[in-house]
Amino acid sequence: MYRYDIAVIGTGYVGLTTGACLSSLGHRVLCADVDARKVEQLSRGEVRILEPGLAELVREGLAAGRLGFVLGAANAVRDADVVFLCVPTPMGEGGAADLAAVESVVEEVRDLLPPGCVLVNKSTVPVGTAERVAELIGRPDVSVVSNPEFLREGSAVHDFLNPDRIVVGAQSPAAAERVAALYARLGAPTVLTDAASAELVKYAANCFLATKLSYVNAMAELCERVGANIGDVTEGMGYDRRIGQAFLQPGPGWGGSCLPKDTQALLQVAESVGFDFTLLRATTDSNARQRERMVDKIAHACVGPHGSLRGVRLGLLGLTFKAGTNDLRDSPALAVATLLREQGAELVAYDPALSVHQAELTEVVRLLDEPYAVAEGAAGLVLLTEWPEFRALDWGRMANLLAGRVVVDTRNHLDPDVLSRAGLSWHGLGNQPVVPASSVRVPA
Structure with missing residues (x-):
């Protein structure tokens, strides 16, 4: 069983579920958000999202020392093996996904990522985003991976821990396999592409x-x-x-x-x-x-x-x-x-x-x-x-x-x-x- 140091940027439905569930699988997870009040609440185990099982996982991760919360992405990524981007990609002008939050985080952390780190797009993003993120980072020692989420609100924790499939896409097979290994305990079919x-x-x-x-x-x-x-x-x-x-x-x-x-x-x-x-x-x-x-x-x-x-x-x-x-x-x-x-x-x-x-x-x-x-x-x-x-x-x-x-x-x-x-x-x-x-x- 591989255990990684993971940073999760964003603590909405996807980010908080991702962080809490990966922590429950034995990984060390540090979640970051720009909302100071939210970070304080989550650090006390207070979860405002109505999602069955999520608050319990957060409190368990905090108690075990495997889960933490910090203000700002820069404070989460310095020692991370894998960084998950779980920031909003709302509908923008003309219906296209607005990638402003993704690009902002990438610019903030690109010089702070450790060599060999893997940056994972977990947010729902349009085709070509991984290539765009790799260009923004501009570092051959950092791989960019696409790992879309398939979570349903109201059953997100169950869906994460009982997935129909894990999908991982990357140019680097080694980076793709590292991300796939995070989910090894779940035993789900894995699509590498x-x-x-x-x-x-x-x-x-x-x-x-x-x-x-x-x-x-x-x-x-x-x-x-x-x-x-x-x-x-x-x-x-x-x-x-x-x-x-x-x-x-x-x-x-x-x-x-x-x-x-x-x-x-x-x-x-x-x-x-x-x-x-x-x-x-x-x-x-x-x-x-x-x-x-x-x-x-x-x-x-x-x-x-x-x-x-x-x-x-x-x-x-x-x-x-x-x-x-x-x-x-x-x-x-x-x-x-x-x-x-x-x-x-x-x-x-x-x-x-x-x-x-x-x-x-x-x-x-x-x-x-x-x-x-x-x-x-x-x-x-x-x-x-x-x-x-x-x-x-x-x-x-x-x-x-x-x-x-x-x-x-x-x-x-x-x-x-x-x-x-x-x-x-x-x-x-x-x-x-x-x-x-x-x-x-x-x-x-």
Whole structure:
């Protein structure tokens, strides 16, 4: 078992998970960030990211002396065998990935890296970034490696420690093997390739998943129009090993910190080499349309086909982009809420991962501290994030609090029979509404 001295630059989802998990594998890890307060908190074992198992790994690494946190990249790299770049690469102008943070860190540490050190791009970066970083470093004694991450928020620790594969791309076989050796205890299949191919793997994987999600959302709409059941359709599809069960659940659109950014970045890469990636462009267009379709579906269910949402009170269950995280970045739930607000709806919401003091949400929605308050006086409820606790709500109580006994379930997360017995009409995706015999529409 090889044990290395590792520096991790950036302590966001990817950086903190990478550092904590590598520490748990026995390596000595020093994580750096530019936020002094964050460094102080992490040094005390305080983790603000909602990620199962992450806080425990951080505290274990600190207690064992294998994990530490420092302010500034320069203070982390001087004795490192391997340096991971885990800094943000947000969507920039025209959809291309913004590499400003990557280039800034490289310029800061290039003269401080020990001879023989390996610099690893862990951030999602466009094809050609490893070559660009090598040029910026300008040192033949330092190798640059691409080692993309495949972590899902809400299961990042599990994904890191139980990977489907490890992808390592480099010009130097020795450098690639050194990085691959970091993960030796995990026993995962390892793909050793060139840097450009490794960089493209991450985009190719995420964009394929986005395409699969857009496809199933389109199929759900078709099911509604022809009277089919999307759950039965996707079950029948999923048993085909060439397709699989994953990513076949319809929803209000895909989002989060990766898929929107990565689809736009890959479109930009394709455009830069004169390739018209029409399939991927249709995927992103379909996703934008899905959010608008959710608004139309909500309006139809709550105020009728010709009614207006202006002044109508709606209760929203969930705003984060998926259950198990407190991340609002490119949340489809928040996007739908914003569109509803633009149509004049009065919105109140509850999300178990959010504080009622989330200042960035105040112009769109008023957050309440418990789900039953969201139902009170609302013309309808809209489930936007699939938190498990929503299934366990007292739906009889919810029905008594609602002004209009309508629930629009954009995740097909709730049990229609439970809602029907409570006297509520259930409107899901890819199914026909389930309306109790005693249901009477309440005028808006």
